[in-house]
Amino acid sequence: MVRHRFENQPARGWPSALRVITTATALILASAPAHAQDGCPPGDTPFAPFYADPARFTRALAATEGQPAPSAPPTGLIVPHHLEIPELIAGGIRLSEATRPDRIVVLFPDHFFKLRRPFATTGRGFDTVLGPVPGDPAGAAALRAASPLMEDSCLFARDHGLRAVLPFIAALHPGVPVLPVAVAISSTRPQWEDLATAMTPLAGPGTLMVQATDFSHYLPLHEARQRDQQVLNLLAAGDLDAIAGLRQPDHVDSLGAMYVTLALQQRLHGAAPVVVANRNLQELTPRFVAETTSYITAAFLPPGAVADPIQPDSPVYMLGGDLFLGRSLPRLLADELAADRVAQAALAATRGRPLVLNLEGVLLPDLPGNLPHLVLASPAQMVLDWARRLNVVAFGLANNHTNDIGLSGVAETLAALRAGGMAHMAQGAALDLPGVTLVALSDLDGAADPPFDRLGPGMLDRLVRPDAAVPVVAFVHWGREYVTEPGPREVWLADQMRRRGVAAVVGAHPHAASAAPVAIGGGDTLVFHSTGNFLFDQLPPESSGALVELRAFAQGTVFLRQMPLPHLFAAARGR
Numbered sequence: 001m002v003r004h005r006f007e008n009q010p011a012r013g014w015p016s017a018l019r020v021i022t023t024a025t026a027l028i029l030a031s032a033p034a035h036a037q038d039g040c041p042p043g044d045t046p047f048a049p050f051y052a053d054p055a056r057f058t059r060a061l062a063a064t065e066g067q068p069a070p071s072a073p074p075t076g077l078i079v080p081h082h083l084e085i086p087e088l089i090a091g092g093i094r095l096s097e098a099t100r101p102d103r104i105v106v107l108f109p110d111h112f113f114k115l116r117r118p119f120a121t122t123g124r125g126f127d128t129v130l131g132p133v134p135g136d137p138a139g140a141a142a143l144r145a146a147s148p149l150m151e152d153s154c155l156f157a158r159d160h161g162l163r164a165v166l167p168f169i170a171a172l173h174p175g176v177p178v179l180p181v182a183v184a185i186s187s188t189r190p191q192w193e194d195l196a197t198a199m200t201p202l203a204g205p206g207t208l209m210v211q212a213t214d215f216s217h218y219l220p221l222h223e224a225r226q227r228d229q230q231v232l233n234l235l236a237a238g239d240l241d242a243i244a245g246l247r248q249p250d251h252v253d254s255l256g257a258m259y260v261t262l263a264l265q266q267r268l269h270g271a272a273p274v275v276v277a278n279r280n281l282q283e284l285t286p287r288f289v290a291e292t293t294s295y296i297t298a299a300f301l302p303p304g305a306v307a308d309p310i311q312p313d314s315p316v317y318m319l320g321g322d323l324f325l326g327r328s329l330p331r332l333l334a335d336e337l338a339a340d341r342v343a344q345a346a347l348a349a350t351r352g353r354p355l356v357l358n359l360e361g362v363l364l365p366d367l368p369g370n371l372p373h374l375v376l377a378s379p380a381q382m383v384l385d386w387a388r389r390l391n392v393v394a395f396g397l398a399n400n401h402t403n404d405i406g407l408s409g410v411a412e413t414l415a416a417l418r419a420g421g422m423a424h425m426a427q428g429a430a431l432d433l434p435g436v437t438l439v440a441l442s443d444l445d446g447a448a449d450p451p452f453d454r455l456g457p458g459m460l461d462r463l464v465r466p467d468a469a470v471p472v473v474a475f476v477h478w479g480r481e482y483v484t485e486p487g488p489r490e491v492w493l494a495d496q497m498r499r500r501g502v503a504a505v506v507g508a509h510p511h512a513a514s515a516a517p518v519a520i521g522g523g524d525t526l527v528f529h530s531t532g533n534f535l536f537d538q539l540p541p542e543s544s545g546a547l548v549e550l551r552a553f554a555q556g557t558v559f560l561r562q563m564p565l566p567h568l569f570a571a572a573r574g575r
Contacts, residue, residue: 040154046125046132047156050163054129057167060086064094070307073099075269076209076261076300081108081164084284085295088277091310092297093168093210095276102206103136103177104169105199107261108161108213109254110182118187118256119143119195120153121180126163131170136177139202143181146198149191156180161254165212173208183256189244192259196267203264211261215294217249221282222468224294225556227251228278229471229503230523231296232559235273237519237526238266245522261300271300274307275551275559277314283555294555304564306351309551315434318350319475319548320565321508321531322399324360325378325386326367328537332572333382341571342535346390349547349565356431356438357534358477358508359383359395359424362402362409363416374446376401377409380416387422394423394431398440399477399509402426403447425475428462435552437470439463439502442477443493444509455493463500469556471503478507479530482542484514486529498525504560506531506548511538513546517562526560535568539575543567 041047051057064087079092110120121144123137144150156162162180169178179202181195203209215231216224227250234242240263248255265271277297282289299307309316325333333339361376363383371377386392395417403410417424425431425440439462443455455478465472474497478490486494490507497505504526507514513532520527532545547563567575 039157040124044124046127046135049127049129050158050160051129051167054167056083056086057090057130057171060090061168061171063087064091064310067091067094067310068308069098070095070274070299070301070305072302072305074208074299074301074307075271076211076265078211078213078261078273078296078298079165080214080295080297081161081212082214082293082295083164084281084293085279088279088295088297088310089165090168091277093165093172095299095307096208097172099208101173101176101208103139103179103202104173104208104210105179105181105203106162106165106210106212107181107183107254107257108159109257110155110184111159111161112155113185114153114155114159115151115182115184117151118149118184118191119147120151120155120182122152122154122156124156126156126166126178128167128170130167131174133166133170134175134177136179139177139179142202143179143198147194149194150198153182155182161212165210183254183260185248185254187256189259192256192263195256196260196263199260199264200268204268209261209264209300211257213252213254213257215252215296217253217293218291219250220288220290221280221292221555224280224292225469228294228296228555229557232275232278232557233504233519233526234523235262235275235298236559236561237517238262238272239519242519242522265300269300269302271302272561273298274301274305274561276307276310278553278555278557278559279311280555311553313554315552316353317433317436317550318353318355318563319506319531319550320355320357320534321513321545322360322511322536323357323534324376324536325383326361326376327373329535329572330367330379330382338572338574341574342568343389345566345571346535346568349563350390352391353549354393355391356394356396356475357392358399358475359397360399360401360536362405363413364409365412365416375404377405380412384416384420384422387420392422394425394438396425396440396475398425398427398442398475400442400444400446400451402442403445406447428459430462430465435470435554436550436558437465437472438475439472440475443489444477453489460496460500463497463502468501471552471556471558472501473550473558474502474505476505476507477509479510481510482512483510484512484530486527490529494520494525494527503558504528508532511536511543513544517560528560528562533569534565537569540567540570
C-alpha cells in the first residue's frame with residue numbers, strides 16, 4: 001500500500017505529501033516483470049502481464065478448489081488485493097465460479113495517485129500469467145459519457161489493486177470482459193453518488209461487481225480488530241451514512257469503492273454482504289507487526305441465502321428467541337407428523353448449526369394441571385429431547401419468567417439442565433464458545449418489584465470480560481411485548497452495553513421479530529432488538545421470529561446477520 005494522508009483523516013505524524021510504500025507492496029512490485037510499463041501500450045493492444053510467476057496464483061486456486069458454492073448466485077464480491085493471503089482472493093472469486101456473468105466490474109483505490117479526476121476506467125483488455133482478460137470498451141465509453149468525473153487512464157498497467165485480482169478472474173471466468181474503475185482516495189460522497197448513478201445501467205442483472213479493497217491499515221492488531229468489527233457491523237446493518245463517515249485507511253483503503261458497491265447492491269439487487277473471511281497480516285508471523293493490514297472476503301447475496309466461511313477456523317452459531325414447550329405444546333408435539341414438521345422447518349432454517357435459545361419459564365419433571373396461564377413451565381425431558389433434536393448447545397435463563405415458581409422452580413430447572421448436560425446462562429452469566437463469549441442479561445423479572453428496569457451498572461459490568469481479544473455478545477431480554485422497535489430504555493441500555501465493549505446485542509421478549517439490525521456508535525455495536533419467538537404457543541400475525549447467524553473469526557471479530565425463521569407454532573398446527 002502507499003501511505004498517505006487522507007482528506008477525511010487527521011495526519012498521523014507524517015507530512016501529507018509523504019508516500020511510503022510498505023514492505024508488502026514492495027514485494028508485490030518486485031514480483032512484477034520489468035517490462036510492465038506505466039503508459040498505455042500502442043493502439044488497442046492489451047496491457048502486458050504485471051506478474052511474471054504464476055505459482056502464487058495457482059497455489060491459491062488449488063488450495064480453494066472444491067470450496068462450497070453459495071446457495072444463490074452472488075451479484076457482488078468483496079476481495080482483498082494483497083497477495084500476502086492470495087487464498088482469500090481466490091476463495092472470494094470462487095464464490096461466483098458457478099455462474100458466468102456478462103461483465104465483471106472491479107472497483108479499487110488509485111494507490112499511486114495517478115488520477116486527475118475522481119474516477120478512471122479503460123476499455124483495454126489485459127494479459128495475465130493465467131491468460132487473457134478481455135476489456136469492455138462499450139462499458140468504458142458509457143461510463144465516460146455518463147459522468148464528467150470519469151477519465152480514461154493508463155494507471156491500470158501497474159496498480160496491484162486491479163492486477164492482483166485479474167489472474168484469478170482469468171482462470172475462473174475465462175473470456176468474461178472486465179470493466180475496471182479506479183477510485184481516487186480524495187473522492188467524496190457526492191462524487192460516489194455520481195459514480196453510482198453512472199454505473200447503474202451497467203451494474204444490473206448479468207454483472208458481477210467486485211470490490212477489490214484491503215481494510216484496516218497501519219495499526220497494530222488490537223486496534224485493527226476494533227476497526228474491522230466496526231466495518232463488519234456496518235456492512236451487516238447496510239448503513240451507508242455511517243460507512244461514509246469511516247476513516248481511510250484506518251477502516252478501509254477505499255471508502256468510495258465500498259460505498260458504491262454497497263449502494264448499488266442494495267438498490268439494484270436487494271443484496272447484502274455475507275462475510276466469509278476476516279483475517280489480519282499479523283496472523284502470518286509470530287513477530288509483532290506494528291502496522292498491519294486487514295482483509296475481508298464477502299459475497300453479496302439475496303436475503304436468507306447462505307455462503308459458508310472459507311476459513312476452517314471460523315465457527316458459525318445460530319441465536320434464536322423464546323422457546324416455551326408448555327401449555328398446548330406437549331399435546332400438539334406428541335403428534336409425530338406435527339413434530340416432524342417443526343423439526344424439519346427448524347433445521348432447514350438453522351442448517352443444523354449449534355443453536356442458542358432463550359428458555360422461557362421453568363422446567364419441571366411433571367406439569368401440574370392447575371398452573372395459571374401466565375406461569376410458564378415446560379416438561380423437562382421434552383425440552384431436553386427437543387434440544388438434542390435441534391442441536392441446541394445452550395439456553396439463556398435470563399428472562400421475566402425464570403422465577404415464575406420461585407426458588408424451587410429455579411432449582412428444578414438447573415437440576416434438569418445439569419442432568420441433561422445442557423449449558424446454560426443465568427442472569428449475568430457468561431458462556432464461552434469457541435471464538436465468542438455470550439453474556440445473558442434480563443431487564444425484566446416478573447417475580448420482582450418492580451418487574452422492569454432490572455439492569456443496573458453492576459450487572460451491566462458483567463459484560464466486561466478479562467480477555468479483550470474474544471468478542472462479547474449480549475443475549476438480552478428487554479423491551480415490550482409485540483413492540484419491535486426499542487424504546488428510550490432499550491436505547492440507553494444498548495449504549496451502556498456498547499460502552500462496555502460488546503460487539504453485538506441480540507434481544508428477545510417482544511414475541512415478534514424486528515425488521516433488521518441497527519449499528520450504533522459508528523459501528524461499535526450491532527443491535528438486533530428482537531428475535532421474537534423461536535417456538536411459543538402464539539400465532540401469527542401478532543407473533544413472529546427470526547434467527548441471528550453469528551460467525552466468529554480467529555483474529556477476534558464476529559459477523560452477525562439476521563436470518564428468516566418460519567413460524568414454528570403455525571407449522572406444528574399444520575398451517
